[in-house]
Amino acid sequence: MRSQPxxxxxxxxxxxxxxxxAAANNFAxxxxxxxxxxxxxxxxxxxxxxxxxxxxxxxxxSYAFASLGHDVSAVDPDLSKDVxxxxxxxLASKVSNGSITTFHAFAESLPFPDSIFDIVYAxxxxxxxxxxxxxxxESSRVLKPQGFxxxxxxxxxxxxxxxxxxxxxxxxxxxxxxxxxxxxxxxISALKQSDxxxxxxxxxxxxxxxxxxxxxxxxxxxxxxxxxxxFGQAPASVLAKFYPVESLYRYRLSRSCxxxxxxxxxxxxxxxxx
Numbered sequence: 044m045r046s047q048p049x050x051x052x053x054x055x056x057x058x059x060x061x062x063x064x065a066a067a068n069n070f071a072x073x074x075x076x077x078x079x080x081x082x083x084x085x086x087x088x089x090x091x092x093x094x095x096x097x098x099x100x101x102x103x104x105s106y107a108f109a110s111l112g113h114d115v116s117a118v119d120p121d122l123s124k125d126v127x128x129x130x131x132x133x134l135a136s137k138v139s140n141g142s143i144t145t146f147h148a149f150a151e152s153l154p155f156p157d158s159i160f161d162i163v164y165a166x167x168x169x170x171x172x173x174x175x176x177x178x179x180x181e182s183s184r185v186l187k188p189q190g191f192x193x194x195x196x197x198x199x200x201x202x203x204x205x206x207x208x209x210x211x212x213x214x215x216x217x218x219x220x221x222x223x224x225x226x227x228x229x230x231i232s233a234l235k236q237s238d239x240x241x242x243x244x245x246x247x248x249x250x251x252x253x254x255x256x257x258x259x260x261x262x263x264x265x266x267x268x269x270x271x272x273x274f275g276q277a278p279a280s281v282l283a284k285f286y287p288v289e290s291l292y293r294y295r296l297s298r299s300c301x302x303x304x305x306x307x308x309x310x311x312x313x314x315x316x317x
Contacts, residue, residue: 053214056256058103063130064137071107074251074259075195082243082310083162083191085111091141092161097150097182098168102131102143108164109141116160118146118153150178155185162186165194169230170223179237186313192239195252195308198224201301209304224304231309239311246297246307253306266292 044050045061058066070076079085085092085108092113096105099117109115121127128145135143148154150165150172163182172178186192200206209224216222227244234241245252251259266289270279282288 059101059126063101063103063125063133066101067103067106067134067137070103071110073255075255076104076107078250078252079164079193079195080111083164083193085113093159095153095155095160095163095182095185097163097165098171099128099131099145100166101126102128102134102145104164104166105131105143106134106138109135109138109143112140114141115143116146116155117143118148118150120147120149122147149173150181153181153185157184158187158190160186161190163190163192165192167196169194170198170225171221175225175229175233176236179233179239183237183239183313188313188315190313192234192311192313193308194230194311196306197230197308198222198304199227199230199307200224200303201226205303213304227307230307234309234311238313238315240314241309241311243310244307245310246294247300247305248293248296250308252308262293262296263289265296 044054044059054060058070060066060069094108094113094115096102096108096115096117099105099119100121102117105115105117117128117131119128119131122129124130128147131143132145135145146154150168151174163186165182169175169178182192198209200209206224210216210222213222231241231244247253248262251257251262254262263283267279267283269292270282270288273279274282
């Protein structure tokens with residue numbers, strides 16, 4: 044893909060630049076990661092946290108967390124130098140205030156003792172698990188009670204027909220396979236069975252974490268255009284600044300989005316004492 048000009052923008056948007064360090068810095072400065080920090084207790088905690096980056100890929104999120112001063116265990120089954128653990132290991136040498144340690148493993152069999160992580164983070168990972176329930180059970184096992192679990196940008200479909208359409212249209216799936224998607228209730232049911240309480244189920248336009256590369260500014264511009272058409276420019280300028288108005292607009296956008304493979308995120312807390 045990198046060698047074909049028509050894919051250059053997609054490569055950049057997927058943080059798959061040949062310069063992995065530049066990609067990691069772009070992610071760390073992104074609107075997506077800013078909202079991840081706001082969801083998790085990172086901006087409110089002054090202590091060094093133990094974070095599991097599950098399905099770390101080329102390590103962009105591991106680098107972003109470690110750059111905030113946290114200790115990250117980066118797990119992936121891919122050892123490759125471009126999109127796997129070798130790329131993540133290179134980023135580890137760039138971190139000064141936190142740390143990144145890489146582990147070659149699958150989500151379904153994690154090489155860690157029980158209850159050692161404060162946070163388990165999985166970006167675009169759950170739909171790649173060979174066994175969703177077993178992968179989530181392992182995530183719960185290694186997370187401390189009352190620890191946070193955040194799974195972002197997970198593909199959602201309504202049924203098998205939507206899954207077929209999604210896989211047939213997914214460019215990366217055509218090139219290397221490995222993509223998947225589940226109905227929303229399957230994700231939520233599997234999370235609950237693994238002792239996770241879902242605090243927030245974030246739909247497609249509820250957060251830029253999901254709707255990137257569409258920016259928050261673009262969503263605000265859409266809202267203004269809708270309001271301007273209905274009320275005129277001056278009232279629209281005022282109304283668009285009210286968070287409840289934007290929140291309602293995002294809610295309606297999300298509920299009208301029924302595309303195969305649309306993105307959801309799940310913010311959870313581990314319940315119980317185990």
